[in-house]
Amino acid sequence: GWGRQRAQAGPKIASLLALAQLAPPDPLPTVSYDSSQGRLLIIGSSAMAFGWAERLHANLSVTVLVNDSQPLPMQKHFFIANGNLQSLDGFLGQFQAQWQRDNPIQLDLCTRCGACLEACPEGAIDLSFQIDMRKCKSHRDCVSACGPIGAIQFNQVEEAIEDQFDFVLDLNERPFMAMPEKPQGYFAPGGIWSNQALAVQKLLGSIGEFDKPKFFAYQESSCAHGRNGQVGCHACIDICSTQAIQSVFKSGKGSVAVNPQLCMGCGACATACPTGAMTYANPTVPYLGQQVKTIVQTFSQMSQGRLSPTILLHSGAAGGEKVLDQLGKMARLQPDRYSGLPSNMVPLSLHHIASTGIDLWLSSLAHGLAEIVLLASGEESAAYLPALADQVALANQICTGLGYEERVHIISLDHREDDVLAEEQLQLLDQRLNNFGAKKTVAQLATFVFSKDKRQTLEMSLEHLLLHAPVPLAPDESLLLATNALIGGIEVNQDQCTLCMSCVGACPGGALIDHLELPQLGFIEKNCVQCGLCVQTCPEDAIQLLPRLSPISKRKEKQFVNEAKxxxxxxxxxxxxxxxxxxxxxxxxxxxxxxxxxxxxxxxxxxxxxxxxxxxxxxxxxx
Structure with missing residues (x-):
């Protein structure tokens, strides 16, 4: 029962058992990694890098990139390069590194014989086998001493070198790759030895050939990223914590390219996408909708309609389950201090908390959920939380504006050490979970199908909530929404607009329509995704976005926003x-x-x- 109300938890337990009996989602296509060559690049201070290189060279092909002046190992067990790292990108098995040489002595060729140290009259060379250019007078005695080895090349300083690696071990305090979620195969444990040891252990376990799911699907024709050379929506690019999504323009039309090897499966891109061009597949919205319907039907049947279920969305094994287990344990051991999960709150595990958005939430409310609670348990990137909070706020704007009260909530926890939540945070979580109360569902439960098409699912949920709203909108009334809303209308300055129809060609959703014979600009509000491409394209600056929720008839019917003689x-x-x-x-x-x-x-x-x-x-x- 996960809490003090375990005697009333029968409907919840029945709902969870019903979920367990559902057929699993369809298997996903996979992407592959091959790191079997074991090529490792170590970057960081020489002292730490050489130590790990000595330990790992027997199992891996190790390259150490140094840019400081520390004595070199006298035996060449691994490859040493000198220079400043300029770029690093890629993923497990396919990292591409480029560095710029910063010294005439090329450590990959140097035999450490010491002839150059003896030959240099200024003493500009030490046991790091690097030349102090401030002392060097360019006698080139060292070049002669090096002889046929040819390790000293003054004419190749600042030359760019490129190489490929399977792994990167970054020992710097500030990682070179700065994205919140690092690619697989890139380990950045910092300067603490124990963290380095754990990273190396994971690294050694990553040698070989691996598959992982492809978490997303992308439909370019629906994408609102760009038209006519103008950039519109870039929500997926901005929110991706792995920088797996890049902008692509061809012949003036913009789209995005997603690297499936870099994608970690958070699903935030699909949540942020206003058109549904990017969809999440682990699992799909239709499968989640099936789970929601199962919970509602089973819970209502077992409670005989006295209670309506609330779902608690959490990130499963990544952190959410551990938090809920800890809370349930404390509710059993200290029932005077902890209540645990309420009896009407059904936990539902996700691969990642950022993978659901307003289309699923509003549709779930229309199908009979009382409330939806998102538990951000602290292991996810902080970059997701503002975007999730914006969508939660938008959902609640719609709900409160129609008289349903706030129905969607997010609880954010701090990062946990050793997967244990501090007592103060655990008590606050317990209080939040038990303060929601028991709200009634919408008066008439929806029967529509959760669709793979995000706009279709969202539109059906909005229509249902508008139709049964406790506080309905008047025919000429609109509910104003936040500026980042993915629904709304436009306002056209008729004095400035010349009806050139540039906006019609730029609109990705077909919201703007021209007339074949007459100078009329039509608009269908339900098709508008508020991407702003019409605003960017309009040569007269005559268009403004109006984020809002309008009545059903106004959203569906074609309106003429401008016409002329x-x-x-x-x-x-x-x-x-x-x-x-x-x-x-x-x-x-x-x-x-x-x-x-x-x-x-x-x-x-x-x-x-x-x-x-x-x-x-x-x-x-x-x-």
Missing amino acids: PFHCIKCAKPFATEKMMTAMFAKIGNHPAFAGSAQDRIKMCSDCRVIDLMSQPAPNKE
Whole structure:
């Protein structure tokens, strides 16, 4: 029962048993790693790097990159390179490193014979076998002493060197790769020896060939990243903690490229994506929807409708289960101080807490959940929390605006040492979990299917919540939302807009529509994802985003946000532009001689008549 209310936990236990009987989700495609060559790059201070290189060279092909002046090992058990690391990218089995030589002596060729030390008249070379360029007078006696070995090359200083590695052991206090979630195969334990030993142990266990799931699917046609060379949405790029997502522009159209080897499966990109172009597959929203329906049906049946379930979403084995186990244990051992999980709160394990968003939450409320609680247990990147908090706030704006009260909550815990939550934090967690109370579900439970299409799932949930709202919106009323909302409308300044229709071609969701024959700009609000591409594309700066939730009819129906009097061809009378556009064009042309006389009349013709008029003109006299 996980708490003091274990005597009332029958519906919750029945719900968990029903979840366990569901068929597992479909298997995911996989991506592969191959680190079997065992190529290791160690970066950091020479003292620490050489120590680990001595221990590991028997099992791995070790390269140490040094940029300090420490005595070198006299025996060459491993490869030593000197220089400053310039770039490092990649993943387990495919790291690409580039460094710049910063000294004439190339340590990979140097035999440590010491001839250069004896030959140097200034004493500019020591046992680090590096030349102090402040002392060197360029006699080049050292070059002669090195002879055929050729390890001293003054002309190759600052040369760029590239190499590939399977692993990187970064012993610097500040890791070279600065992203919150480091790629697999990159170990950055810092300067503490015990942490280094644990990292090396993990490293040695990573030699070989491995597969992992491909956690995402991407549909480029739905992506709102860019059109006409303009950048619109970049939510997935901003939130990715592994920097696995990159911007790609081809012929003016923007999309994103995701490196599946770098992806760690948090799902935050799919949560942040307004269009549903990026979807999460571990598991999918339809499978989570099946779990939600199972919980609601089983819980309601076992409680005979007296209670409605709340779900607690947590990150499973990554940290959430350990926190809940600790809380349940304390509720049993110290029932006077801890209550544990309420009897109506059903825990649901996820691969990562950032993988669910407003589409799942609102749909789950529509299907009968009382509330949704997200437990961020401290092991996830801090970069996810603001984005999750924004979506929670947006969901609650919609719920409270429609009279449902706040229904979605997030609880954030600090990072835990040794997977144990401090007593003060555990008590605060216990209080938060037991302060939600028991809210009623929506009056009429939804029957729609949780779809793989994010916009379809979101739209069906919004329509259901609008239809049964305790505080319904008036036909001409809209609920204003935060600026980062993924639903809303637009406002067009009709005095500035010339109906050039640039925005129509830029809109990825088909929210903006032109008329085939008349100068009219149409808009369907439910298709708008608030990506801002129309704002970026508009040459007249005539468009503003309006994040809001409008009534069902207003969201579904086509509205005309601007229309103008058509301009008719002076030859055939066919409408082909607007009077406002033509007036603006003539104002810009002015008295330019290139458009004087018949040339100006041609501008007033449609494209067909313009060609006919040009071809009917007499040929110029060449005499």
